[in-house]
Amino acid sequence: MSDRPTLRTVAAEAGVSHQTVSRVINGDPTVTEPIRDRVLSAMRALGYRPSAGARALASGRTEVVGVVLPHNPGFAFSNDHLIRLVQGADQELTTRGYGLLLSTREVPDDPASAYRRFVQRRQVDGLLVEAGAGGDSLRALRTADYPTVVIGYTAEDFTCVHPDDEGGAYAVAQHLLALGHRRIAVIDGPPESRLAMSARMRGLRRAFADARREVPTDLLEQGDFTAGSGYAAAERLLARADPPTAVFAFNDGMALGAQRRLRERGRDMPGEVSVAGFDDTEAADLVDPSLTSVSLHSVDVGRRAAQILLDLLDGRPPAQRENIMPSTLKVRASTAPPAAG
Amino acid sequence: MSDRPTLRTVAAEAGVSHQTVSRVINGDPTVTEPIRDRVLSAMRALGYRPSAGARALASGRTEVVGVVLPHNPGFAFSNDHLIRLVQGADQELTTRGYGLLLSTREVPDDPASAYRRFVQRRQVDGLLVEAGAGGDSLRALRTADYPTVVIGYTAEDFTCVHPDDEGGAYAVAQHLLALGHRRIAVIDGPPESRLAMSARMRGLRRAFADARREVPTDLLEQGDFTAGSGYAAAERLLARADPPTAVFAFNDGMALGAQRRLRERGRDMPGEVSVAGFDDTEAADLVDPSLTSVSLHSVDVGRRAAQILLDLLDGRPPAQRENIMPSTLKVRASTAPPAAG
DNA sequence: CTGAAAGCGCTTACAG
DNA sequence: CTGAAAGCGCTTACAG
The missing domain is CATH 3.40.50.2300 (Response regulator)
Incomplete structure (x- = not known):
């Protein structure tokens, strides 16, 4: 293999200085058309490829x-x-x-x-x-x-x-309220995602406030984003004296876990219980019933x-x-x- | 902001040449312990960070x-x-x-x-x-x-x-054969993944051969990895005069699509029809019934x-x-x- | 085991 | 609009 061509090789081939070649590469508008063409064909002929390392060193930017x-x-x-x-x-x-x-x-x-x-x-x-x-x-x-x-x-x-986590949660809560649900349970996410979870909680509260309804605080369950935690939360919700008619899990994984437990317990979905998730993962569209969720784009x-x-x-x-x-x-x-x- | 320290700054601080600093950085074993320590503390004191660009240029390797x-x-x-x-x-x-x-x-x-x-x-x-x-x-x-x-x-x-696509498909086919299935349908993947799909097909054939059984060639369906294509393939399989007792889809997406159609058609799973997928995606563990699949690690x-x-x-x-x-x-x-x- | 020299391949001013 | 000079910050031989 012959050595890779450098700026100077190209310059020699095109009959210009290596600075001019550099200018062509960097799209300097002061280079005249004929010179630019000559340099470009020399570059092509030699198969020139600039060295990112040298550029970075000389320019101070790595791109x-x-x-x-x-x-x-x-x-x-x-x-x-x-x-x-x-x-x-x-x-x-x-x-x-x-x-x-x-x-x-x-x-x-x-x-x-x-x-x-x-x-x-x-x-x-x-x-x-x-x-x-x-x-x-x-x-x-x-x-x-x-x-x-x-x-x-x-x-x-x-x-x-x-x-827009807040807006997404607002939309879910509004959707459930508009369907006629009042006993809406929430399966919250883990403390590590506190800031995003607070935003979702704010959206939920705003939707209830706009509908002049109270958030049923007795239906709040803690989860950790795993399907298992959703499954366990659903179990606890089913044990309530006045169980929810809708479950809003703060991610799809927990929603799918909750769905599984509800199905095992013989609850008809969405007939007896509605379930909504968050994140709109691939699985949401594949499960049965397919899962209402929030797409984050x-x-x-x-x-x-x-x-x-x-x-x-x-x-x-x-x-x-x-x-x-x-x-x-x-x-x-x-x-x-x-x-x- | 002051300028970033270079090799030479560190060398001056440590009272050595810049080459020695370079040797310390590159773990050259010929540097003596006391010198190495002096250089290392100088580097720490100055907050020295090597320039990847300069290294790449000088060494010819970008790492x-x-x-x-x-x-x-x-x-x-x-x-x-x-x-x-x-x-x-x-x-x-x-x-x-x-x-x-x-x-x-x-x-x-x-x-x-x-x-x-x-x-x-x-x-x-x-x-x-x-x-x-x-x-x-x-x-x-x-x-x-x-x-x-x-x-x-x-x-x-x-x-x-x-x-090991071949081995994975072999394991699925062997598993289904051992359960007693003979009418095993296959939903193949798209031509773009031809080489992987051929390997899976080879594994399948080998399992049948080892069990002294014939591959039911009338039960081969074409899919394209989407859930929709699995859904459509299941529909066609249900229309067969002698439908399959098991469906082996060459990815989980198609398997989930097939499951959906089978469920809609009132088929009990796995009672009437078994379904297996490939790739062991997250969804496999979340659907109901959870999906037998092949993990690719x-x-x-x-x-x-x-x-x-x-x-x-x-x-x-x-x-x-x-x-x-x-x-x-x-x-x-x-x-x-x-x-x- | 350590230092002085040369150079990696570019870009950035600075002249002209 | 283009060229000659200097230098970016390292590494790689080569001496000693």
Whole structure:
């Protein structure tokens, strides 16, 4: 194999200086048309490929963004959300010429953590961090002083992008109230997702308030996003003296677990009990009855986060710190009016 | 902000040459203990962070691996498999000090493709390519002359790693035959996944041959991995004069679609009809009856692929071109002996 | 075991 | 509008 051509090889071939070749590559408008053409054909003829490392060293910018995902092997129900976030971010980054360096760790003191890899080695120009299970690690990234956009909720002072959890929960509650349900149970998510869960709870309360109804506080159950916790919560709800006619689980996994228990207990769905979930995972459309849920448009969230970060890198700071993307209620077969009586 | 410390700053602080600092960073064993300690504390005191770009330029290695995933927004059923592959690869790469540059495109003539990004810009030392929907694009990566490991099947002459599809299908067929099923229908996958599907078909045939039974060729249906195609295939199977007592769909999505149609048609599962899937997606455990399926251990596949690539980069070529990772039959509630008679 | 020299392949001012 | 100079921050031989 012969050596790879460099800027100077191309310059020699085109009969110009290597700076001119650099200008052509970087789209400098001051290069004249004929010169540009000559350089471009020389590049093509030689199969020239710029060295990202040399560019990064000389320019101080890597044109790569780090994406940090939570490292939760058991966090199965969010896998679909995660991959769609990445897909959306990748679309935007690629379009704008940036690379996406991925890490599934966010624990800052783990020697193999993203923090160390991206920040310590200066491999990236900025960071996209999925808030995931822990906001604690965000504080560490803080000190790194890198342009950062958080995907999800954070109590820290970072620019963030997240779905409209409040609006989504409002829509579900409004839907159930409009169907005639009053005894609506809620299966809450785990404390690690407190900020998102509070937003959903706010939406729920607002829907009840707008309907001039009281939230039935005796029907609140705690879950942890697993199907098992939804199953257990359903069991406890069935044991109530005055059981719910509708169950709103704060994610699809718990909703599916609740459905399973209700089915085992012989409850007709949605005839006797309606069930709604959140996140609109693939399974929602596959189970029977198919599950009413809230779509978070994760691809759009990821794309928007990347957009905001790249604008920031280009010197255009975001208008707001908190950026909320619309979510959509998907009504399916698992919700219907309560049985008369 | 003060300027970032460089090798020379650290060298001055520690009272050594910058080469010695470089040696400490790269773990050169010839550096004496006291010198190493002095350098390390100087690095810590100054908050030194090496520049990945400068390293890459000087050493010719980026210590980053490109991971190319198929860009299929509709390819929903493999999302879980994909994210687990990436997770496994990331674990291995991180452990060995490599970064993971991700792209969800593999179309080589797309101006925003992975091919262009990774290869043209020399941002990576090697490539991990998920064979996904198209083996065609692999041919283009070929010309790039990068160390490449394919995840999945390929007709090209690349080192590859894939799950034991043949063994998994063998296990399912053997399980159904052992339960007493003879009329076993198969819902095949789409032509894009031809190589994996052929492997599954081989496993199926081998199980029948080992049991001295004939494969009921009249019960072969074509699907395309969507739940809809499984639903339609089930419909056609129900219309047979001699319908199957068991349905083996070559992915979980089609199996769930088939389950839905069978349920709608009032067939008891698994009483009247057993159903098995493939891939062991999250939904398999959530539906009712829970779905017998084949787990592909995607995390292990991704980890192994990264291992092979990194070994290759270290000058240790793989022992075999084709590397097969074990898959596991997960028996759940959807399969049972056929109704007597 | 450690230092002085050279260079990796670009970009960024600065002249002209 | 284009070229000559300098330097980005490392690593890799090569001496000693």
